[in-house]
Amino acid sequence: MSSNAFLEAASKRRTQYALGKNLSLSRDEVTALIQQAVKISPSSFNSQSSRAVILWGAQSEKFWEIVKAELRKIVPAENFEPTSKKIDGFAAGAGTVLFYEDQNVVKGLQEKFPAYAENFPVWSEQASGIAQFAVWTALANADIGASLQHYNPLPDAAAAAEWGISPSWTLRAQMPFGSNEAPFGEKAFMNDDERFLVFA
Numbered sequence: 001m002s003s004n005a006f007l008e009a010a011s012k013r014r015t016q017y018a019l020g021k022n023l024s025l026s027r028d029e030v031t032a033l034i035q036q037a038v039k040i041s042p043s044s045f046n047s048q049s050s051r052a053v054i055l056w057g058a059q060s061e062k063f064w065e066i067v068k069a070e071l072r073k074i075v076p077a078e079n080f081e082p083t084s085k086k087i088d089g090f091a092a093g094a095g096t097v098l099f100y101e102d103q104n105v106v107k108g109l110q111e112k113f114p115a116y117a118e119n120f121p122v123w124s125e126q127a128s129g130i131a132q133f134a135v136w137t138a139l140a141n142a143d144i145g146a147s148l149q150h151y152n153p154l155p156d157a158a159a160a161a162e163w164g165i166s167p168s169w170t171l172r173a174q175m176p177f178g179s180n181e182a183p184f185g186e187k188a189f190m191n192d193d194e195r196f197l198v199f200a
Contacts, residue, residue, distance in 0.1 A: 018146030018182035019093030037134040043127035050131040051100040064091035070154035093178030100169035102127050128172045146177040153172045
């Protein structure tokens with residue numbers, strides 16, 4: 001296969017759980033990178049429904065403390081230690097991106113284009129996924145590790161109260177990020193003939 005810059009960039013995106021705070025870029029540079037990645041991500045009807053809350057340092061740690069507190073309510077005490085260590089690993093990073101979708105945008109499109117009303121929530125989820133992939137890939141190409149987590153809806157209410165997040169924003173994913181503190185393992189792929197159909 002011939003070289004392709006986009007595919008080469010996307011191939012660098014991997015899940016990293018061993019995060020640190022030793023970034024070569026400044027907070028302002030990483031913040032601008034995340035904002036630009038979300039900004040250029042496509043969305044149906046150019047809805048631009050994706051929103052991001054970028055938490056740094058102590059603010060990121062506070063978010064993961066919220067998650068831990070919520071998990072403590074539902075995870076049996078005797079099983080909580082592995083859960084706690086996992087959350088501590090996310091908090092060990094430099095920051096966290098919280099990905100939201102603005103439901104006011106979705107509802108506005110449903111009212112404006114009623115024939116497609118049932119599709120707009122689905123298209124919103126697709127837009128969110130694209131934004132998440134764009135940010136993750138951008139971070140990876142800046143040698144910043146990350147993973148994608150889905151603890152919503154457990155921390156939603158507390159996070160909204162803590163950071164004054166609009167009630168119309170729905171939390172869809174969380175991306176802790178930081179320096180890569182461990183190498184990546186091999187990534188396995190299923191056989192192409194199980195995944196693709198090509199007709200010519």
